[in-house]
Amino acid sequence: MxxxxxxxxxxxxxxxxxxxxxxxxxxxxxxxxxxxxxxxxxxxxxxxxxxxxxxxxxxxxxxxxxxxxxxxxxxxxxxxxxxxxxxxSGSFIQNMLKEQYGTIKADLELTEKINDFNKKNNPENYRKKGYLGSIFHVFLEQEKKNIEQTLERIKDFKEQN
Amino acid sequence: MxxxxxxxxxxxxxxxxxxxxxxxxxxxxxxxxxxxxxxxxxxxxxxxxxxxxxxxxxxxxxxxxxxxxxxxxxxxxxxxxxxxxxxxSGSFIQNMLKEQYGTIKADLELTEKINDFNKKNNPENYRKKGYLGSIFHVFLEQEKKNIEQTLERIKDFKEQN
DNA sequence: TGATCAGTTCGGTTTGTTCCGAACCAACTA
DNA sequence: TAGTTGGTTCGGAACAAACCGAACTGATCA
CATH class of the missing domain: 1.10.10.10 (Winged helix-like DNA-binding domain superfamily/Winged helix DNA-binding domain)
Structure with a gap:
């Protein structure tokens, strides 16, 4: 068969x-x-x-x-x-996005560490190259929340349907 | 040295x-x-x-x-x-997010294919398990845009600063 | 109790990855 | 032209990942 x-x-x-x-x-x-x-x-x-x-x-x-x-x-x-x-178990896309989200979150955490280091040790780098200090930091915090919310919405959506 | x-x-x-x-x-x-x-x-x-x-x-x-x-x-x-x-080249976080974004995008594309298949071949699955048909599809489209925009904003932010 | 069924665990082989040294190339320099 | 500098390419060694068969476990059944 x-x-x-x-x-x-x-x-x-x-x-x-x-x-x-x-x-x-x-x-x-x-x-x-x-x-x-x-x-x-x-x-x-x-x-x-x-x-x-x-x-x-x-x-x-x-x-x-x-x-x-x-x-x-x-x-x-x-x-x-x-x-x-x-x-x-669960939907495919949810599993995949959850994984991606974990990675992005970890990326952002590492970014903070790297930014802190460059701020002290490569200040010219920090300015010119996109390590934009506290403004960027705040900005990233916001995006982090954004991404978190996307996953939340997917979860909610599925639970309600 | x-x-x-x-x-x-x-x-x-x-x-x-x-x-x-x-x-x-x-x-x-x-x-x-x-x-x-x-x-x-x-x-x-x-x-x-x-x-x-x-x-x-x-x-x-x-x-x-x-x-x-x-x-x-x-x-x-x-x-x-x-x-x-x-x-x-470029900022670290941008490189990383770009990569993640590519993966998420590909995930969503594969999801569409899988959903199409399940719709035809495992309709009960499609209903009960989170393959929620056109509503979910529309929903995902929106999230896709959301994620795209996050990356865009990061790019814009960096160009302006 | 012995036999069977559903799956796990354990060594060993195969396959693939990562790195190395040695030979090589291409551009410049004396 | 021969030698040096900056980097690439190639073949193989060392190691790790993926898969296999065979022996095993633990539950059920006759």
Whole structure:
């Protein structure tokens, strides 16, 4: 039995490649997550994932554990069955944006440190090159809030719908 | 001669580690970029970078080429000299945000494709799980603009100051 | 109790990345 | 033209990441 249409396979490949490059997941994890986001809420079993990816038991296990740790994937069980059904947890875009937001936040924090240093040690740099001191600092604070709010709105939006 | 104070060395290490993890640069490239963002507009020569990083000629060359390709670093020359002086191009935070923005944009594009697919193939998923159809789509469009504007504002701010 | 099922853990192989030294090139200098 | 300076390119060593098979665990079932 074919678990996957041709078109779906192509999309999985595209999404997988994408997660690998941009969000640097290991190749197999990336493809597994690709499968999840393109699948119904039903999800897939361990076996089916082996079948689709043509990967080994241990590799699939490791990949699923990583994805669960990242909160990208979750599983549920059907009463009476021991098998787990794996599916994407939350929406794909929310997971991705949350990650990006974390990075941006960390960027801004590092920026503060760097600005402080340059203010003291490379004042000419600090002025001319865009390390614009307290005004810029305030400005960035504002943008930081802006970005935070975007994520909040997405969260709220989803909860209300 | 010591090209680098103790305090600066620590910051370089911290920044380097950060670029390595979050923006996945190779270790040496990450440290070199750390040096750049913590240095005056004067920049450093190839030799000085070898001295500070204790790395080989070829490694420094490769690193600088990567950083230039990413537009993180640029060089200038002094009239009459053949030597290049390397320095961070643009402000660090701008470079970082630009990168993040690119990722978010790509995320949103992939989201559209995935939503389209799920709409057709996993309609129940599409409804229940946050793939909320055209409303969500419109909503995301708006957020996309929001994020774009943040970057624009940073750019404008810097140009005006 | 033994057998089976669902998944994990552990070494080892394969694959890929990062860095190095040595040879090289291109521009200038004596 | 030969030598020096500033930097690049190439092949390989050292290390790390990704995946595999085989042995294992822990739960259920006959």
């Amino acid at each position: 074919d678990l996957c249409s041709k078109h779906k396979k192509n999309l999985i490949e595209e999404a997988g490649l994408y997660f690998e490059k941009r969000h640097n997941l290991p190749p197999l994890s990336a493809r597994v997550y690709g499968i999840m986001v393109l699948s119904s809420l039903e999800g897939y079993t361990f076996e089916e994932l082996m079948e689709i990816t043509q990967a080994s038991k241990s590799s699939v296990s490791t990949s699923l554990n990583l994805l669960q740790q990242l909160k990208f994937v979750e599983y549920y069980t059907k009463p009476g069955e021991r098998k787990r059904y794996f599916r994407s | 010591d090209l680098c104070s103790k305090h600066k060395k620590n910051l370089i290490e911290e920044a380097g580690l950060y670029f390595e993890k979050r923006h996945n640069l190779p270790p040496l490239s990450a440290r070199v970029y750390g040096i750049m963002v913590l240095s005056s507009l004067e920049g450093y020569t190839f030799e000085e970078l070898m001295e500070i990083t204790q790395a080989s000629k070829s490694s420094v060359s490769t690193s600088l080429n990567l950083l230039q390709q990413l537009k993180f670093v640029e060089y200038y020359t002094k009239p009459g000299e053949r030597k290049r002086y390397f320095r961070s």
